[in-house]
Amino acid sequence: MNRKNIVLVDGSSMLRNAFFGLPSNGARGIQNLILKLLESKEADFLAVAFDSKTEGSCKEMYKNTAVYEGLLKEEERLREALVSLDIPVLDKEGYASADILASLAKRCQEEEGEILLLSGERKLLQAVEEHVTLKIPVVKEGGLEFKSYSVELIREEFGLEPESLAGVFALAGDWGIGDKTACQLIREYHNVENIYDHIEEIGSQRIKEALTGNQEAVKQQEEFASLRRDCDIHLDYTKTIEQAEIQKIIDMDFVPAVFPGEGEEPSLESGFHAVTDLSEAETIFLKCGEGCRLGLQLVVEDKAVSALSLCLSETECYCFIPAGELSPQYLAEKAEEICKRAGRTTVLHLKSQLAFLKLTLDSPVFDAGVAGYLLDPLKDSYEYNDLAEDYLDLSIPSKTELIGKSSFKRALEENREKAVSCICYMSYVALKCHDLLHESLVKESMDKLFYEIEMPLIYSLFHMEEAGIRVERERLKEYGDRLKVRIAELEQKIYEETGETFNINSPKQLGEVLFDRMKIPGGKKTKTGYSTAADVLEKLAPDWPAVNLILDYRQLTKLNSTYADGLAAYIGPDERIHGTFNQTITATGRISSTEPNLQNIPVRVELGREIRKVFVPQEGCRFVDADYSQIELRVLAHMSGDQRLIDAYRQAEDIHAITASQVFHVPLNEVTPLQRRNAKAVNFGIVYGISSFGLSEGLSITRKEASEYISKYFETYPGVKTFLDDLVSEAKEQGYAVSMFGRRRPVPELKSLNFMQRSFGERVAMNSPIQGTAADIIKIAMIRVDNALRKQGLKSRIVLQVHDELLIEAYQNEVDKVKELLAEEMKHAANLAVSLEVEANVGDSWFDAK
Incomplete structure (x- = not known):
């Protein structure tokens, strides 16, 4: 039996896309689309679905506006045209068009149909199956195109x-x-x-x-x-579309929409050129004279150069592919030479290219990706296609769309045209974006932050990644063995405490054991069973030994999988781990680490802290470690200008005990450990915009008591209260929070109609300036220390940065000098109303030096 080609069009979403900006206007665009489908004989049967009046995902948003009225007219026009052509028009009360299509696709597939869905709704990707394909419209430079999703592509992309x-x-x-x-x-x-x-x-x-x-x-x-797939709509798709009906559509008086291939301007790619000849390459390199401005991308994969891209103008963009005398080494040398003599070179992801470019801080190089991050730190990606969309108003294909998950080296062999386009896009976007990015940085008062902190930081992070940190394999294995023994012991203790054997790693089984069989009060029931999240268990741990053991078990199993077993995979031939340090990930400006993540080591149990013992200096060296003491509280004191808090720090005593003394009105020498603990929780909680609910949960006290603690704190430090209130007000007015160094963190949640989102936004508005300032200070410190080590001709190097801590591998004869230099540079990274305090220690492992 031949499977029929059944095309189901999501009229509502396609119409919205056409109406609100795709290069096909309203009903005319959809009409033209249907014509194209029928002319290409892709459809034996065709139907168009619309939202019901109660389920329109867009209609409510535009109710009582001219926009809504215009959209309605377009929908009426399209419906009338479809009915006149005898094409089924589908809607059902209570159902969105996407739900209707999903229901029909399921039914038609079961009845031996090949289903093609056309929709602007990504949610319909969920309906894709073996015989169900979804096409979604995307805007390319040449016009409207349709991206076709099969099950395989969804698996590959998502x-x-x-x-x-x-x-x-x-x-x-x-x-x-x-x-x-x-x-x-x-x-x-x-x-x-x-x-x-x-x-x-x-x-x-x-x-x-x-x-x-x-x-x-x-x-x-x-x-x-x-x-939803329960819409009870049936179609007689046995009635196929005849040629006469197609002609009827052609004869209708509709203005065709613009589709690819019809009256196109020369494409952007027409200015992209592949170069494999040495003499041609040298001719092009001669154009890159003293003081020129260009976009450059050295493509580095697996510690080797795969290609070089140079963009000199709109029509001169080159991809140099290693071949014969045009060797990877030659391309790297030429790229470095060009960067050094150019008036300005704009690149993407400079850090990944520095191993071959070997540039210094005074090189006139601009990282467009880092600039994009500073201007919008909430995005997940700052690739060339993201920057093109944000700053050039240009929709261009991403690397994944062009070459999938293939490496550039392989793609250049198997799909050269698309690989060349992708590589040329990088340098093209870099060049075209520079002025817009620079102007935006100046306009937003972040140019100094970019040029004096973020750009120099790229070099310091590269130096740290290049140095790496030594890990002792045998010690790591021994640590893993100890962990496994302890995990096995904890398992048995948990079984004894709970009275049964079960899968501790199964939230469902664990929830049933704790809350059904052990009858522990306070269980939170969800659709899939009881919640066994950490915050739920931590409240129960003090009163239930089994729960405490489970928390320890979780910490150790995570240590085992992530560190004891996981770290070994990252140790290189030089017995060192060369991790990746990211500066464009966090919204607050903090540096994060991946491959592996060394900034998230669990320290709740002693065994967690002991993982640091496997990190050791090379022979003839020792570790010098230094971290800031309470940097965020010190930043709060400075930024708020609260004199009492500033004075408390200037007394150079226990800040938590001083706060407890002032908040609870007791002499300093009579502060109890409990009062100090509570004051400490409030001190740090204030930095994070803690609520009375959050504090009550953390201290296991009533919300009323927590509220009183916070009130007393603000009575004691009224300048802090005013400062935090002003931060929220300013963020509401400006749309962003700003650090002492000008770093901006957008807070869109403050405009939300949802109370929880607004509350979250207020916490972000209070915390971001403090955390962002602390992040900037550690970055400045890192740059200063790195530069000082090099300037003084020392061989010692920074090997690790974790939050507010720097770790240096110091040669034995340089230890004293490094310890002094480290403390000095970190202390003077910023000039605050209270001094930055740094504690430096020396040891033969990270654990000993901490």
């Missing part, structure tokens, strides 16, 4: 099955989480509910805050993003 995508669409919303991060979270935790059950396990503080502050909105978005 790393997930289609049915898992509702969670991705819910997470990738207005809260600063992009598709890439959303996919990663769903791959790890499977669904949104499970993510919230394990929220404390998420390493990124920015992602954790975004999720916590928008929980209700995310869950509502997940519900909206889910497809």
Whole structure:
């Protein structure tokens, strides 16, 4: 039996896309699309679905406006045209057009149909199956194109099955989480509910805050993003479209929409050229004279040069491909030479190219990706296509769209044309974006931050990655063995305490054991069972030994998988780990580390801290470690200008005891350990905009008591209260929070109609200036220390940066000098009303030096 080609069009979403900006205008564009489909004989049967009046995803947004009225007229016009052509028009009360299509696709597929869905709604990706394909319109430079999604492409692009995508669409919303991060979270935790059950396990503080502050909105978005397939609509798709009906459409009086290939301007790619000849390359290199301005990208993969791209103008963009005498080494040398003599070179991801470019701080190089990050730190990606869309108003294909997951080297062999386009786009966008990015940095008063902190930091991070840190394999193995023994002991103790054997790693089984069989009060029931998230268990731990053991078990199993087993994979032939340090990930400006993440080592248990023992200096060296003491509280004192808090720090005594003495009105020498603990929680909590609810949870006290603590704190330090209130007001007015050094953090949540989102936004507005300033200070310190070591001709190098801490591998004869230099440069990284205090220690492992 021949399978029929059934085309189902999402009229509502396609019409919205056409109406609100795609290069096909309203009903005429959809009419033309249908004509194209029928002329190409892609459809044996065709139907068009529309939202019902109660389920329109767009209509409510535009109610009682001219825009809404215009959209309605276009819809009426399109419906009339379809009816006159005898094309089925579908809608059903209570159902969105996407739900109608998903329901029909399922039914038609079962009845031996090849289904093609056309929609502007990404949510319909969930309906893709073996015989169901989705085409989504995308705007390219040449006009409107349709991207075709099969199950295989969805798996490749998202790393997930289609049915898992509702969670991705819910997470990738207005809260600063992009598709890439959303996919990663769903791959790890499977669904949104499970993510919230394990929220404390998420390493990124920015992602954790975004999720916590928008929980209700995310869950509502997940519900909206889910497809319904229960719409009871049946079609007689046995009636195929005849040629006479096609002619009827052709004869209709509609103005054709612009489609690719019809009256196109010369494409951008026409200015892209592949170069494999040495003499041609040298002719081009001669054009890059003294003081020229250009875009450059040295493509580095697996510690080797795969290609070089140079863009001199709109029509002169070259991709140099290694071949014969045009060797990778020659291209690297030429790229370095050009950068050094150019008046300005703009690149993307400079750090990844420095191993071959060998530039210094005084080189006139501009990193467009880092500039893009500073201007919008909430984005997930700053690739060439992101910058083109944001600053050039240009929609161009991404690397994935052009060459998939292939390496550039392989793509240049197998799909040269697309690989050359991709590589040329990098230098083209870099060149074209420079002036716009620079002007934006100046306009937003972040040019000094960019040129004096972020650009120099690239070089310091590269030096640190290049140095790497030594890990002793045998010690790591011994540590892993000890962990496994301790994990096995904890398992047995948990079984004894709970009275049964079960899978401790299964949230469902664990919840049933704790809350059903052991009858522990305080269980939170979710759709998938009881929540066993860290915040739930931590409240129960003091009173239930089994829960305390489970928390320890989780810490140790994470240590085992992530560090004891995981670190070994990163140790290179030189017995060192050369991790990656990222400066464009966090919204607050903090540096993060990946491959591996050394900034998230669990320290709740002693064994967690002991992982530092496996990190050791090379022979003839020792570690010198220094970190800032309470840097964020000191920044708060300075930025708030509260004299009492400043004086408390200037007394150089225990700040938490002083705060307890002042808040609880007791002499300093009579402050109890409990009062100090509570004051410490308030001190640090204030920095993070803590609420009375958050403090009550953390201290296990009533909300009323917590509220009184916070009130007393603000009575004691009234300047802090005024400062924090002003931060929120300013962020509401400006749309962003700003650090002492001008770093901006957009806070769109402050304008949300959702109370939880607004509350989250207020916490961000209070915390970001403090945390951002602290992040800037450690960056300045790192640059100063790195430069001082080199300037003084010392061989010692920074090998690790973790939050407010720097670790240096110092040669034995340089230890004393390095210790003094490290403390001195860190102390003077910023001039605050209270001094920056630094404690430096020396040891034969990271553990000993900490």
